[in-house]
Amino acid sequence: MHLRPNIRAMDLGPAAMVAERSLKVIESAPVGRRYHRLLLEAPDLSARSRPGQFFHLLCRDGAGNGPYLRRPMSIWRCGAGEPLGFLFHVKGKGTAALARLRAGEALSVVGPLGQGFALDPAWRRILILARGVGLATLAPLTGAAAAMGIAADAVLSARDPADLMAEEFAGVSGASVTAVFDADGSSEVARVEALLRARFAAARPDAVFTCGSNRLFLLLQRLSAEFGIPGQVALEQQMGCGLGMCFCCVRQIRDASGAVVNLRVCAEGPVFDLQAALAW
Amino acid sequence: MVDLSTRIGSLTLANPVMPASGTFGPELAKVFDLDALGALVTKSVTPEFRAGNPLPRLCETEAGVLNSIGIPGKGLDHFIEHAMPEWRRFRAPLVVSYSAPTVASFAEGAARLAATPGVAAIEANISCPNLEEDGRAFAMHPEPAAAATAAMRRVVGRAPLWVKLSPNTGDIAAVARAVEDAGADALVVANTILGLAIDIETARPKLGSGMGGFSGPAFKPIALRLVWQVAQAVRIPVIGVGGIATAEDAVEFLMAGATAVQVGTATFVSPTAMLGVVDGLRGFCARKGLARVADLTGAALPTGLPRAAE
Ligand SMILES: Cc1cc2nc3c(=O)[nH]c(=O)nc-3n(C[C@H](O)[C@H](O)[C@H](O)COP(=O)(O)OP(=O)(O)OC[C@H]3O[C@@H](n4cnc5c(N)ncnc54)[C@H](O)[C@@H]3O)c2cc1C
Ligand SMILES: Cc1cc2nc3c(=O)[nH]c(=O)nc-3n(C[C@H](O)[C@H](O)[C@H](O)COP(=O)(O)O)c2cc1C
Ligand code: FES
Numbered sequence: 151m152h153l154r155p156n157i158r159a160m161d162l163g164p165a166a167m168v169a170e171r172s173l174k175v176i177e178s179a180p181v182g183r184r185y186h187r188l189l190l191e192a193p194d195l196s197a198r199s200r201p202g203q204f205f206h207l208l209c210r211d212g213a214g215n216g217p218y219l220r221r222p223m224s225i226w227r228c229g230a231g232e233p234l235g236f237l238f239h240v241k242g243k244g245t246a247a248l249a250r251l252r253a254g255e256a257l258s259v260v261g262p263l264g265q266g267f268a269l270d271p272a273w274r275r276i277l278i279l280a281r282g283v284g285l286a287t288l289a290p291l292t293g294a295a296a297a298m299g300i301a302a303d304a305v306l307s308a309r310d311p312a313d314l315m316a317e318e319f320a321g322v323s324g325a326s327v328t329a330v331f332d333a334d335g336s337s338e339v340a341r342v343e344a345l346l347r348a349r350f351a352a353a354r355p356d357a358v359f360t361c362g363s364n365r366l367f368l369l370l371q372r373l374s375a376e377f378g379i380p381g382q383v384a385l386e387q388q389m390g391c392g393l394g395m396c397f398c399c400v401r402q403i404r405d406a407s408g409a410v411v412n413l414r415v416c417a418e419g420p421v422f423d424l425q426a427a428l429a430w
Numbered sequence: 431m432v433d434l435s436t437r438i439g440s441l442t443l444a445n446p447v448m449p450a451s452g453t454f455g456p457e458l459a460k461v462f463d464l465d466a467l468g469a470l471v472t473k474s475v476t477p478e479f480r481a482g483n484p485l486p487r488l489c490e491t492e493a494g495v496l497n498s499i500g501i502p503g504k505g506l507d508h509f510i511e512h513a514m515p516e517w518r519r520f521r522a523p524l525v526v527s528y529s530a531p532t533v534a535s536f537a538e539g540a541a542r543l544a545a546t547p548g549v550a551a552i553e554a555n556i557s558c559p560n561l562e563e564d565g566r567a568f569a570m571h572p573e574p575a576a577a578a579t580a581a582m583r584r585v586v587g588r589a590p591l592w593v594k595l596s597p598n599t600g601d602i603a604a605v606a607r608a609v610e611d612a613g614a615d616a617l618v619v620a621n622t623i624l625g626l627a628i629d630i631e632t633a634r635p636k637l638g639s640g641m642g643g644f645s646g647p648a649f650k651p652i653a654l655r656l657v658w659q660v661a662q663a664v665r666i667p668v669i670g671v672g673g674i675a676t677a678e679d680a681v682e683f684l685m686a687g688a689t690a691v692q693v694g695t696a697t698f699v700s701p702t703a704m705l706g707v708v709d710g711l712r713g714f715c716a717r718k719g720l721a722r723v724a725d726l727t728g729a730a731l732p733t734g735l736p737r738a739a740e
Binding site for chain 1: 461493495502702
């Protein structure tokens with residue numbers, strides 16, 4: 151697949167069909183001071199959703215108030231027998247409307263959309279580097295890795311311990327989590343670099359994954375190139391259609407020949423090869 | 431049984447509902463069977479590769495969007511060679527939207543598309559800048575609009591040629607008549623209307639390239655008015671587009687004189703919106719005791735004036 155040149159691993163499965171569906175909210179709860187989680191009843195959609203994919207949500211509260219366009223949201227929880235879950239930063243009017251939804255109310259979703267993460271069954275260990283709510287996108291990867299017998303090490307970066315959401319990230323997957331914070335300076339790029347170098351030396355991962363911060367993305371891109379470790383990054387971009395039709399969600403990506411091209415985050419992404427993606 | 435079939439010149443569509451250029455692609459086949467639509471319309475194809483405009487390319491308003499996408503694409507050769515095989519998988523008639531910077535390149539591209547198997551009609555997007563007229567859009571004035579249309583008509587023979595008009599003109603009836611006289615088979619009314627949004631924190635336009643085209647529900651009354659004016663000015667069929675999200679919206683356009691409709695921005699909010707319009711049109715006709723959806727065309731026009739599409 152030439153669009154993701156360095157991802158040779160097995161995809162966690164394509165989304166053959168995309169549904170537009172009204173789903174019942176089964177849980178809606180704040181997480182810490184700035185975040186919120188929603189669980190939806192969607193047995194079939196949850197079963198065919200893959201880590202790294204996203205849904206396009208019509209952000210209207212119970213009274214029908216909310217912005218005109220949908221908002222993209224990563225799959226935070228999915229799987230056979232699992233509710234479909236989203237974990238988000240309450241940022242503007244769309245996410246505020248989502249946070250006002252109550253159990254029993256309905257939410258219109260379109261998805262699953264986009265290309266998710268790829269895991270190679272031959273891998274023994276992966277490393278995950280997430281900043282802020284970027285951990286929502288990477289969280290389902292820990293479960294998928296565990297199911298394939300792949301150990302996951304995570305470094306989570308947050309403002310302070312109250313913002314961390316380690317429980318929301320690792321769940322029951324058994325991933326080992328190291329936290330770094332702005333509050334004590336441990337999240338500075340130089341200190342995260344030292345931490346990662348020590349990690350790579352002690353227990354070299356077969357692949358690395360990141361989401362949520364441009365600075366951490368650049369750091370991981372540089373280090374994994376130096377160590378020759380493949381990686382994947384989940385990118386964000388404002389969206390219109392979410393389906394690949396309007397070309398408003400492009401990011402600059404290096405193709406197999408080295409040329410920089412505009413690719414659609416909603417269609418070719420949101421997950422791209424770590425070395426192919428350009429900083430934003 | 432309601433007859434939803436629709437004639438646009440020599441072309442017969444199974445129903446009057448199709449997507450608007452630039453808001454649609456084969457990707458929508460992941461959501462529903464595209465052959466349920468009356469026709470398929472590609473995003474505008476240009477002669478050469480175009481990278482597109484700076485980001486942000488889309489900005490939301492209360493009831494619509496501003497866009498300045500910049501028609502990114504790989505050009506006509508790539509379209510014919512690589513995109514057409516994918517489009518030929520569908521049975522619904524394919525309308526290829528084509529846009530070019532000069533009269534000569536409109537003619538050159540139209541000739542090639544008319545000779546391409548699987549192209550049921552050409553929709554000329556003349557809202558783009560005319561490089562021979564200081565970058566003013568062809569669709570702004572009757573003369574350049576007619577010149578582009580006539581040049582295409584000369585080379586496409588009898589192939590169906592639709593021309594998409596712009597609201598960004600003082601006298602759309604005059605542009606419509608000039609394009610009809612120059613040989614168009616149908617008029618698509620209308621493209622987006624020029625608009626602007628400003629980020630007051632940064633004192634910069636919200637779109638990367640400044641102004642953009644406005645579309646969506648808030649644009650509907652303007653588009654409907656344009657269809658009403660054009661339908662009374664020409665005898666060729668008018669295809670209505672602008673803010674249509676429901677069958678009720680579509681009925682308004684048909685009653686204002688449209689023969690068919692296109693749905694654009696609404697697909698972003700509800701990817702299945704077009705299916706709802708098809709079903710709803712059937713239901714509306716049944717409720718009104720109409721045997722044919724075509725009977726709705728021009729139903730609201732002042733009596734005594736010539737009806738479009740007869
Ligand atoms: C594939 C994908 C997955 C995502 N997953 C998550 C997730 O799991 N959890 C989460 O909290 N957020 C996620 N986001 C970001 C989320 O979509 C935005 O935070 C949301 O759209 C903001 O909407 P709003 O109406 O609340 O804010 P708005 O009022 O629309 O915007 C508030 C601010 O956020 C900016 N913004 C809006 N949309 C985006 C966007 N898509 N990307 C970057 N900035 C944006 C605006 O420019 C503005 O400055 C994801 C984005 C993408 C593209
Ligand atoms: C994102 C976007 C891209 C568009 N691109 C094109 C295009 O390439 N060619 C064209 O003729 N019209 C283009 N249009 C205009 C639409 O085809 C349509 O005329 C307009 O949006 C009004 O319809 P709507 O309100 O249903 O969207 C575009 C509109 C949008 C929103
Ligand atoms: S959001 Fe429309 S192409 Fe990605």
